[in-house]
Amino acid sequence: xxxINHEFLGQLDDYIKIKQYRLVNAVxxxxxxxxxxxxxxxxxxxxxxxxxxxxxxxILSITLGICLDKGIIKSLDEPICRYLPQFAQxxxxxxxxxxxxxxxxxxxxxxxxxxxxxxxxxxEQMVRSKDWLEHIADVQMIAPPGxxxxxxxxxxILLSALIGKACGGLSWDIAWxxxxxxxxxxxxxxxxxxxxxxxxxxxxxxxxxxxxxxKNMAKIGxxxxxxxxxxxxxxxxxxxxxDSIRPSVASNDYGFLWWLSDKxxxxxGFGGQEINVYPDKNVVAVVQATxxxxxxxxxxxxxxxxxxxxxxx
Numbered sequence: 519x520x521x522i523n524h525e526f527l528g529q530l531d532d533y534i535k536i537k538q539y540r541l542v543n544a545v546x547x548x549x550x551x552x553x554x555x556x557x558x559x560x561x562x563x564x565x566x567x568x569x570x571x572x573x574x575x576x577i578l579s580i581t582l583g584i585c586l587d588k589g590i591i592k593s594l595d596e597p598i599c600r601y602l603p604q605f606a607q608x609x610x611x612x613x614x615x616x617x618x619x620x621x622x623x624x625x626x627x628x629x630x631x632x633x634x635x636x637x638x639x640x641x642e643q644m645v646r647s648k649d650w651l652e653h654i655a656d657v658q659m660i661a662p663p664g665x666x667x668x669x670x671x672x673x674x675i676l677l678s679a680l681i682g683k684a685c686g687g688l689s690w691d692i693a694w695x696x697x698x699x700x701x702x703x704x705x706x707x708x709x710x711x712x713x714x715x716x717x718x719x720x721x722x723x724x725x726x727x728x729x730x731x732x733k734n735m736a737k738i739g740x741x742x743x744x745x746x747x748x749x750x751x752x753x754x755x756x757x758x759x760x761d762s763i764r765p766s767v768a769s770n771d772y773g774f775l776w777w778l779s780d781k782x783x784x785x786x787g788f789g790g791q792e793i794n795v796y797p798d799k800n801v802v803a804v805v806q807a808t809x810x811x812x813x814x815x816x817x818x819x820x821x822x823x824x825x826x827x828x829x830x831x
Contacts, residue, residue, distance in 0.1 A: 521549065521800070521801060521824070522549050522554060522799075522824075523823055523824065526823060527547070527555050533822075534819075537818075539816060541560075542559055542790070542807045542819070543560050543566070543732075543806045543807055544556070544557070544558050544559070544566075545804070546735075546736050546803070546804045547802070547803045549801050551744070551800075556733075562806070564731060564733055567705045567706060568729055568731070568732070568791070568806040569728075569809050570728045571719065571727060572787040572791070573785040573786065573792070574719045574728055575674050575775040576775050576776050576793065577785070578677060578693075579622060579762055579775035580693075580697060580742075580762075581681060581692050582618070583746075583755065583758035583759070584692055584693075584696045584697060585684060585692060586758060587755045588696075590684050590692070591618065591680075591681075593618075594617065594618045595617050595618070596617060597614055597615065598616050598617065598676060598680055601679075601683040602655075602676065602680060602683065605655055610658075610659045612662055613659070615663045616628075616663045617663065617664075618677070620664050620673070621674070621677040622677065622775055623774065624668060624669055624670060624673050624772060625666060625667050625668075625673075625767075625769075626663055626672065626676070627659050627660060627661040627662055627663045627665065628654065628660070628670070628672045629657055629660045630657075636813060638671060640657075641671050644675075645711075650679075650711055650715075650716070654675065654676065665767075667768035669772075675716065678717050679716040682715070682716050689708070689717045697754075700751060701734070702734075703730065705729055705730045705731060705734055706728050707728070709728060735793050738793055739802035739804065741753060742762075742763075743795050743802055745759050761773075762774040763778065781796050781821075782794060782795045782796040782797055782798070783795050783797075788809060789807055789808065789810060790805060790806075790809075790813075790814050790816045791805070792805040796824060801823070801824070803819075805820060
């Protein structure tokens with residue numbers, strides 16, 4: 519029996535019209551590692567790149583896992599102050615307790631407010647500062663590391679900087695060499711901060727955001743679904759993949775920069791960008807959409823692709 523609801527996919531154009539999802543640009547579905555559906559809108563095609571937004575965070579998690587596999591980083595429980603001297607200055611006593619694992623699980627304990635529609639005014643302040651890492655190190659700690667989940671940009675900025683310090687370059691260098699190239703992805707380079715010291719997706723809906731085609735986003739999901747294997751090559755260890763999609767101590771809904779649900783795990787980005795992996799169904803489903811200042815979500819599209827979730831419109 520098929521696990522994909524082909525009836526729903528056959529009605530997808532009508533569904534998008536009824537829902538007034540005018541900003542959806544692409545829907546791509548793989549089942550059993552084979553492309554079973556693709557649909558493009560708004561003059562998009564299979565070669566058109568779209569903003570990654572925070573789906574980039576899940577890709578950064580894979581990059582960290584590669585560093586761990588290759589011994590560039592020794593342990594997830596290393597304190598970040600070993601790599602980032604800004605956190606070894608005793609500005610806050612808890613700084614020395616923050617580990618790599620805490621960054622991966624969004625539980626550093628550093629204060630962060632996303633603001634309306636996650637416009638991140640605190641991020642705007644950081645971008646105007648002379649040194650991003652020094653700026654973050656000055657932000658108040660509000661909880662002991664590892665005790666409280668708060669979705670925030672600080673932790674991934676620190677993680678990206680840490681990877682760069684560990685490899686003697688940028689986190690992008692590791693991602694490009696050991697992830698993008700083997701997967702055949704050459705869409706866009708990750709942006710860097712103005713000092714060129716760390717790679718980061720700076721902007722929610724501007725040109726400084728990394729971009730990728732829908733099918734290449736699906737490659738990320740397929741790599742995870744297959745336990746880190748791509749074309750018989752182990753790009754990332756099966757152990758790290760499994761650890762990435764387990765709930766953390768701080769949150770039942772979040773692993774290592776992957777959102778978790780009862781159906782699978784998900785990379786999600788501002789404006790409706792999604793990589794959805796449904797391991798029980800052996801399905802990867804991707805949605806791309808145009809990003810606007812007012813964030814939108816389209817998770818119902820991929821949920822309806824699963825047979826038991828579909829309700830006729």
